[in-house]
Amino acid sequence: MKIQLREFDVLKSTNETAVAMAREGAPEGTVIVAARQDGGHGRMQRVWSSPLGGLWFTVILRPQIDPQFAAQITLLAGVAVAKAVRRLYDTESVKIKWPNDLLLDGKKICGILSELQLDENGVVDYAIVGIGVNVALSAADFPAEVAATAASLNASLHKDFTCDQVLAAIMEDFGILYDKWLLLGVDVVMKEWQKLNCTVGRHVLVKDNDQVIFAGTVTAVDEEGAIIVRNEQGIVQSFNFGEISIR
Numbered sequence: 001m002k003i004q005l006r007e008f009d010v011l012k013s014t015n016e017t018a019v020a021m022a023r024e025g026a027p028e029g030t031v032i033v034a035a036r037q038d039g040g041h042g043r044m045q046r047v048w049s050s051p052l053g054g055l056w057f058t059v060i061l062r063p064q065i066d067p068q069f070a071a072q073i074t075l076l077a078g079v080a081v082a083k084a085v086r087r088l089y090d091t092e093s094v095k096i097k098w099p100n101d102l103l104l105d106g107k108k109i110c111g112i113l114s115e116l117q118l119d120e121n122g123v124v125d126y127a128i129v130g131i132g133v134n135v136a137l138s139a140a141d142f143p144a145e146v147a148a149t150a151a152s153l154n155a156s157l158h159k160d161f162t163c164d165q166v167l168a169a170i171m172e173d174f175g176i177l178y179d180k181w182l183l184l185g186v187d188v189v190m191k192e193w194q195k196l197n198c199t200v201g202r203h204v205l206v207k208d209n210d211q212v213i214f215a216g217t218v219t220a221v222d223e224e225g226a227i228i229v230r231n232e233q234g235i236v237q238s239f240n241f242g243e244i245s246i247r
Ligand code: BTN
Pocket: 012, 013, 014, 015, 016, 037, 039, 040, 041, 042, 043, 044, 046, 048, 050, 055, 056, 057, 058, 101, 110, 111, 112, 113, 130, 131, 132, 133
């Protein structure tokens, strides 16, 4: 993948700018980075606080794939970020929590928000992958509601990397994995995801809009990115939406 970097001091949301640029025909590999966002958003319509010191960026992709496999892009992005951060920071403590949170010792250091746009024929027009990494935030930078569950890489791992260095490391892994995925299919991603995740085998509560809708043990994640959960009665359900809390 050929990368074209578009850097901004401030944007409302790099995802929104990416959608606008993708609609205008921006090529695959366009990466939109903002030093801060004043309207960043996360999953479930949540606000994503994005002050200076964090890495906020979105990648535009134009994969020629069946849309049913598009959720694999989120798994792929989680793997790429996890591998890059592990390598750069020389740690094995970064793990993936389904579907796309990166945790360091159980605390969130990165969130990923992808969107897919199909054309009028149902063919993928573009996908955007928005990635937020807490690189050099201080405790005071986190809003009260996430202060207990979020962490920043530099502070936690006693390193001093810049957002540019972290971005370069992530895009290196992202580009390699994306090209392999297009060429060889999802197996390459799933193999790595299985190694890096902290979800399979755990007892979880599956939530939709903060309501618990199922409880059980995660037995696997399928190729469409859904988790398979078995409850105590042996009932098995798969979920490709919502979020989980790990018990
Ligand atoms: C989540 O965990 O809820 C996903 C968070 C995604 C945040 C990133 S920061 C860059 C991009 N721009 C946004 O507005 N959101 C994503």
